[in-house]
Amino acid sequence: LETAEFDPRFREEIDAVFWLFEQVRAGKPLPVLEAEAVSHSLYVSMRLDGRTTIPQLPLHEMQEYNAVHGINVALMAMGVAETLGYEETGVRAVGVAGLLHDIGMVRVPLGLLSKAEQFSEDERMVVTRHPVEGATIIAEAEAGLHLAAVVAYEHHIKPDGSGYPRLQYDRKPHRVSSLVAVCDTYHALSSPRPFRDAWPQEIVFSFLQQRAGFDFEPDLVDAVTRVMREQI
Numbered sequence: 001l002e003t004a005e006f007d008p009r010f011r012e013e014i015d016a017v018f019w020l021f022e023q024v025r026a027g028k029p030l031p032v033l034e035a036e037a038v039s040h041s042l043y044v045s046m047r048l049d050g051r052t053t054i055p056q057l058p059l060h061e062m063q064e065y066n067a068v069h070g071i072n073v074a075l076m077a078m079g080v081a082e083t084l085g086y087e088e089t090g091v092r093a094v095g096v097a098g099l100l101h102d103i104g105m106v107r108v109p110l111g112l113l114s115k116a117e118q119f120s121e122d123e124r125m126v127v128t129r130h131p132v133e134g135a136t137i138i139a140e141a142e143a144g145l146h147l148a149a150v151v152a153y154e155h156h157i158k159p160d161g162s163g164y165p166r167l168q169y170d171r172k173p174h175r176v177s178s179l180v181a182v183c184d185t186y187h188a189l190s191s192p193r194p195f196r197d198a199w200p201q202e203i204v205f206s207f208l209q210q211r212a213g214f215d216f217e218p219d220l221v222d223a224v225t226r227v228m229r230e231q232i
Contacts, residue, residue, distance in 0.1 A: 074095045080220075
């Protein structure tokens, strides 16, 4: 993965998402128009050279992780959605959902996110509340971002309905939630974290394939793998 400076095409988007996450962290309402504008801008920028390019923006500081992660997941999810035949409006909706899937992480203390040791059980419970927190933040914006709210809530739910948050009854998550789950895991494992180094890309592909049918939908693992291999 590219680890040089940020692609200059995405400088404004990066700044906008940093600001958006900080607004929500400060207790202000989700800036919905800005989130939709960033998704549209990412969609346009990744196609400027006549083909779909999905750069993986580098992480320089852990405090940047949530925003950089959201942008990268949005870019991946939009790129894959295009190959699956989604029309432009659908691709952009997928982009908003990818961008905001981890918005609930703003409710997790920064010190916990940068912790180098394994979480205690209490700390793990704080972190695993982020899907509920994220869906709540999006729903409270009252802006019709229904898909983004669903994806924020479901992106850690497995094909058989297990995972978290625990559902009242087992059911398959939304198709876009399943797509974002694969993109989320791909980028998370490919990125350095306080407690481990980044995984090599081929190891990430291998892990996703091993968990296909259990943690992830197999055809979506294949689609993400195919699209990201084309970016090498």
